[in-house]
Amino acid sequence: TVSxxxxxxxxxxxxxxVENLPPYLFVGISQAIAAKKALGIEVISxxxxxxxxxxxxxxxDALVAGSKKAANHKYPETEGLPEFRARVAKFYDDRxxxxxxxxxxxxxxxxxxEGIAHAxxxxxxxxxxxxxxxxxxxxxxxxxxxxGGTTHFVTLxxxxxxxxxxxxxxxxxxxxxxxxxINYPNNPxxxxxxLSFFDEAVKYCKEFDIALLHDAAYTEVTYDGYVAPxxxxxxxxxxxxxxxxxxxxxxxxxxxxxxxxxxxxxxVNALMRVKSNIDSGLSQANQEMGIAxxxxxxxxxxxxxxxxxxxxxxVVSVLNEIGVPAVAPKGALYIWTPIPKGYSSAEFAxxxxxxxxxxxxxxxxxxxxxxxxxxxxLTIPDDQIDEGLRRLAQLRVNS
Ligand SMILES: *Cc1c(COP(=O)(O)O)cnc(C)c1O
Numbered sequence: 001t002v003s004x005x006x007x008x009x010x011x012x013x014x015x016x017x018v019e020n021l022p023p024y025l026f027v028g029i030s031q032a033i034a035a036k037k038a039l040g041i042e043v044i045s046x047x048x049x050x051x052x053x054x055x056x057x058x059x060x061d062a063l064v065a066g067s068k069k070a071a072n073h074k075y076p077e078t079e080g081l082p083e084f085r086a087r088v089a090k091f092y093d094d095r096x097x098x099x100x101x102x103x104x105x106x107x108x109x110x111x112x113x114e115g116i117a118h119a120x121x122x123x124x125x126x127x128x129x130x131x132x133x134x135x136x137x138x139x140x141x142x143x144x145x146x147x148g149g150t151t152h153f154v155t156l157x158x159x160x161x162x163x164x165x166x167x168x169x170x171x172x173x174x175x176x177x178x179x180x181x182i183n184y185p186n187n188p189x190x191x192x193x194x195l196s197f198f199d200e201a202v203k204y205c206k207e208f209d210i211a212l213l214h215d216a217a218y219t220e221v222t223y224d225g226y227v228a229p230x231x232x233x234x235x236x237x238x239x240x241x242x243x244x245x246x247x248x249x250x251x252x253x254x255x256x257x258x259x260x261x262x263x264x265x266x267x268v269n270a271l272m273r274v275k276s277n278i279d280s281g282l283s284q285a286n287q288e289m290g291i292a293x294x295x296x297x298x299x300x301x302x303x304x305x306x307x308x309x310x311x312x313x314x315v316v317s318v319l320n321e322i323g324v325p326a327v328a329p330k331g332a333l334y335i336w337t338p339i340p341k342g343y344s345s346a347e348f349a350x351x352x353x354x355x356x357x358x359x360x361x362x363x364x365x366x367x368x369x370x371x372x373x374x375x376x377x378l379t380i381p382d383d384q385i386d387e388g389l390r391r392l393a394q395l396r397v398n399s
Contacts, residue, residue, distance in 0.1 A: 017146050022138075029359055036357060044388035045359035046315075046376035049187065049333050051252040053307065055289075056300060059251060062292035066285030076281040079272050080108030080260070084287040088245075088260050091294050096230040100262055105238075107268050107275070108290070109259035110282045112217050112246035115271060117143040118278065119242070119261075122270040123178045123211050124149035130179040133164055135188055135366030135373075137215060140181040152177065155369040158338070162191035166204045174208040183215035185228055188366050188375045189336040190329025192226065198234035205240050211267060212241040218332040220250040220301055223309040226330040232263055242267040249333060250301065251293040258282065258290035308333060311378045311385050318389040319376075323397045335376040336363070340397045345371055356391040 013019075029047045036043045066072050079085070085102035092098040100106055109115035116139045124130060126148030132140040134153035141151045152173045156162040164182060182201055184193035198214075205212040214231035222228050231243050242263035248254040261271055275281070282290075312328055315335050319326040326337035339348040345362035352358045363373030380388070 020145070021142070029361065032353055033359060036353070041357055043353065043357045043359050044380070044384050044391060046380065046388060047359045047361050049249075049377045049379055050254050051249060051333075051379050052381050053252045053304065055252050055256065056293075056296060058296065059253065059256075059289045059292045062288045063256075063285050066288040069285075072284040072288075076284045076287070078107075078276040078279070078281040080106070080281060081284055081287050084108055084260075084291055087291045087294050088262060092230065092232065092262065096233050098230055098232045100232075101265070104265040105268055106260060106262045107272050108282050108287060109244070109261055110279060111248060111257040112215065112244045112259035112261075113139055114257075114279075115244050115259060115261045115275075116140065116213075116215060117146065118274050119213055119244075119271060120144045120147040120149065120179070121274045122267065123147075125178075129173060129177045130181065131169060131173070131177050131210070132181045133183065133186075134368060135363060135370035136181065137183060137187050138366065140213075140215075144179070149178070153367060153369070156186075156189060156191070162186055162189040163193055163197050164201070166200065174204075174210070177208065177210050179211045179213055180205055181213050181215065182231070183217070185218035185222060185329070185331025187218065187332050188334050188361070188363070188370065188373075190332045190334050192222075192228060192330045195229040195233055198229060198231045198237065201231070202234045202237050202239075202241060206236060210240070212237070214241060214243045216243045217246040217249055219245070221305060221308070221333060222331040223305060223312065223328070224330060228331055238264055240264060242271070247290055247293045251296060252304070253289070253293060256286050256289055258286055258293065260290075307382075308378045311382065314385060314389060315376055315378065318392050322392060322395050333378050335378070336373055337376075338372055339374055345374055349374055352392070352395065356395050358388050358391050 033043050033045060085106040088106045089100040089102040092100050120143035124144055124147035128149040130144040130149055130151050132151045132153055133156050144151050154164055154168050201212055219228040231237050231241050242261055244261050246259040316326045316328045323340055324337055326335050345364045349360050349362040352360055361375040363370030363375060
């Protein structure tokens with residue numbers, strides 16, 4: 001359907017999936033920052049999770065070298081270079097003790113987000129149900145919606161350590177559901193899951209014949225010596241699970257879009273078939289960057305995480321001083337905290353912006369279960385963190 005706007009231009013009617021898209025979470029925040037800037041006020045933004053530190057030199061060197069190889073000037077294979085997939089299999093073996101066949105159980109991704117969104121096309125037909133945590137990374141729901149399905153949300157409760165409580169899912173929903181999304185270390189809550197939780201998730205999904213999809217973007221971003229497990233370590237996981245990994249947060253590579261999925265070979269193959277009809281994989285030079293990132297010494301990862309850990313401790317301490325009961329997370333890049341009574345998430349975020357020119361993300365941006373919380377990201381430079389905290393310390397919270 002087309003109609004004519006008053007200015008004479010044709011107004012196109014877009015597909016429902018586009019018309020119904022919620023505004024991107026950070027659009028509102030960007031507008032608020034721009035409005036302050038227009039008044040000559042510099043805001044400090046704890047809003048967006050995008051590492052401020054540089055991609056490490058060996059990874060950039062791999063891009064430069066890779067750009068000069070004639071073979072890399074051509075279409076890549078959708079599933080990725082054999083060398084890349086073999087390096088991912090070695091990572092799983094070294095890091096998790098999980099043996100993967102690189103030929104059939106690993107596929108590369110143009111960032112984990114791409115794979116997460118496209119995974120829905122492998123499992124969800126119009127009218128199908130996906131189960132997603134609430135609050136959550138928004139892409140689980142959007143991917144399902146694009147595939148014509150609907151999402152049943154299961155609230156992550158603070159009292160349950162923000163783990164999915166499977167007894168909260170009605171049996172008739174579980175019987176109909178095609179996919180279950182989980183994500184630990186978790187964005188936005190910073191929660192971690194023990195391997196026993198993954199065992200429980202696998203058992204649950206097997207009982208109801210549900211594809212278990214684990215977003216593992218933060219398994220390498222952890223603190224206080226905590227080592228995160230992979231869902232593929234769980235008993236029987238290779239029968240029904242696929243895990244999505246990203247080098248974006250681990251190695252400051254959001255700009256280079258290197259991710260991978262691994263797990264059950266039929267599930268990996270389905271994703272390969274979907275992707276081969278939509279994209280032609282990740283540029284091979286970028287895959288070579290991915291190999292270099294997986295080759296980084298563990299000390300590099302530790303040092304990078306150490307920077308976030310120091311920021312985490314500073315932020316938590318100032319929040320506690322002003323009456324916000326934040327707790328230091330063991331993983332991911334965020335402080336997720338309940339806000340003082342008497343405010344909604346949006347009201348409290350607005351108070352911070354109005355009174356001290358600090359931007360935080362209102363928790364309800366990650367789903368209704370996030371109401372009553374805010375999220376602060378640790379991915380801003382230390383001098384800005386310090387200035388942001390100096391401002392926060394001046395805040396008067398009525399509690
Ligand atoms: C950042 C993030 C991703 C996206 O990773 P890319 O590889 O950059 O696409 C996926 N899941 C979660 C939970 C994230 O926070």
